[in-house]
Amino acid sequence: MQHFIIILVTCLIFYSGFIENALQSDELSKHLLNEVKQMVDSKFQAIEQKINQRLENVIGVPKFIANDNETIYQMPGISVILDCSFKNKVPFEIKWFKNGEEFEYNKQIFTTNILTFEDNNSIYECEVKNIFGDMAKKKFSIMFLADQLSMIFEYLGYEIFKVSINCGDFANERPTFILERRGYLLNYTKQENNVKNEFKVWTEIQGDAEFTHGIYNCHIKKGNNLDTFQINVIDGIPPKPNVSRSIIYFTQGKLNFNELHFFATLPKSKYYKEKFIDRITKVKAELQEIQLNDDGNVKNISEIYEKIIPFNQYILVTYDDEENPINMSDLNLKDNSTYRIKLAVRSNSGWSAFSDWYTFLTMHECGANLTEIFDGVTLKFPLGNQQFGCSSHLSTKTSNGVCAEIFADTCTDNLTFYDGPNENSPIISYDCDKDQDDFGVVAICSSSKHMFVEYKGDKINDKNHFKISFCPKKSKRVKMIRNLYFRRTFC
Structure with missing residues (x-):
């Protein structure tokens, strides 16, 4: 490969010199010469980028394959696999720690013993150092989904x-x-x-x-x-709720993008120590539509309007657990819009105080450029019988990366993801088959605050459109869904 690159570079230099000597007679020749020079420069840049990437993968700072710290929510009584595999090929030294104390182990993948309640809130770390002294660390936090x-x-x-x-x-x-x-x-x-x-x-x-x-x-x-x-x-008046947004994946392949969740905001010392049994029967929402400028700041805001949503909380994990979804279709929101919302909840004892304002995006069509994606956004890619193409630039202020999560059957060569704000940024490589999890979801993440996605094609998926979820890159974690299903997720 290196011999091929050297030969290619030599040919390009010779070719550009030949063209420069042959084409200096008139303005048209100069124009052609400039085009050739631009082509040569772009080739040089591409070759330089590939060489730098190869050198980085060989002698650079150690890079983990799954690069982010992980918070693992788990049940006691089973083992957990901690993966510190990394890409670099040079010799390395690896150390493992539990709660700050080193233990003897020198492989990249570690399987814990059977977890007991004493392991709750434990922190494991791996530390990798190459022969050049470059070092990287990765942390795993173990948190239980159950108490004694x-x-x-x-x-x-x-x-x-x-x-x-x-x-x-x-x-x-x-x-x-x-x-x-x-x-x-x-x-x-x-x-x-x-x-x-x-x-x-x-x-x-x-x-x-x-x-x-x-x-x-x-x-x-x-x-x-x-x-x-x-x-x-x-019992008593419910405490002030908190609001979050999540994307729900089920093993059957069903995907729901449109849920808000509310749960109690409890002092940390009381979490899992107090349970509110009073059934939530109504949710009151106050909403405002907002418009943002190019810097992500609010430039226009609508009047507040109120909506009461009936809510039947029959099976209770209790109000202080994050298991109280609102279907956003009940809020009659417009697509391609930004809203902020605050919620109050009612039990038999009365209404709670309102939550803090929570800002979120409704579904947008591909082609929208979003300077702030908040907790996440879903892009819809409309398809027809004729050629269709679109592109969107998405960025975040709250994270060092943007992630896209798509179903493997939507994952096609017609989609290109760039690690930056436009199509001139480096392309993010991914494998639709190898990179999917047990739910058939492929996670693709940028290493900067920007991601540019481009679609070109005429295939028809999911009748007339398909959807991709984007979110700020977070620590990868194991997430329990509806008390039944687990999956690793960035969003």
Whole structure:
């Protein structure tokens, strides 16, 4: 390959010199000469870029294949694979750390032991150093989706609730469990232990909201050690909600771009310690349409208008969990627009305070240039029977990169992603087959605050259009969806 590059460069130099001597007789010749020089310069730039990329991959600072820190949300009782694989080919030294302390391991992929509750909030790090002294680090944060004491609420209708209470732990021998509600013992109706030394007890109670209120304790005694875990189930006016936007992927391939989520803003010390059982029955939204200038600042803003949305919260993971979706189609929003919204929620006890303003983009058509994509945007690519092409420039102020997430069956050679603001930026390489996850989703990320996407083609996908989700690049994380499905995601 290097011999080919040298021969090509030599030929281009000879060719440009020959043309320069032959074409100096008139203005037309000079014009042709300038065009040839521009062609030669562009070839040189392309060759230089390829050489630099090759050198960077060989002797540059170590680059991880999955380059971002990861927050891994997981259930206890299983192992987790931590991937520090990197692209560079030169000899390297790798070190691994857990909670700041080095442990002996010298491979790029590490599998943890079976996770116990003691591993919650653990931080693993890998440190890679090449023979030139260049170093890179990657961090993995382990966070559990369950605690020793957990509860699930189900609304049975007629203001009656069922509360499932679960208490468990890991131990070499079965611990002693004591469940209490309001200081009175609860007899657990089910118990279990498995081969991973995990022990659990369950019980259920049913009654109206007032009956289920109170402090629940789980006492776990292991030898001479006694640990107590507590949840306070309360009613009252719901706390101020928070608002976020997420993109939901299902194993069946269904994709919903249009959900807002709301959940309680609780002090960190109370998170998972207080549960609001009162059922949310209504959501009040205040909305404003806004227009941004080229710098991403607000230049026009509409009057505030209000909308009440009925909300049926039957299966309760509780209000303080991020599982309360609003379908944005209920808000009657215009495409190709920017809105800001704040929400209040109502339970039987009354209305909460309004959330802070949350700014978001509705669906845009390809061709839009967005200087700020906030938490993300969906581009629609309309297709027809004749040749169609479009391009969009997307940028973010909150991250060092922009990511696109597309389904593998939408991932075609007709799409080109550039690592920068226009088509002169470097092309981002990706493989539609190798890069897809278990959900058939391909993530393509830029290394700058900009991404330029270009579509050229006449194929018809998904009847008459297909969609691509874009978002600011975040730490890659394992995300639980509807308490059932897991996937790695940037958005």
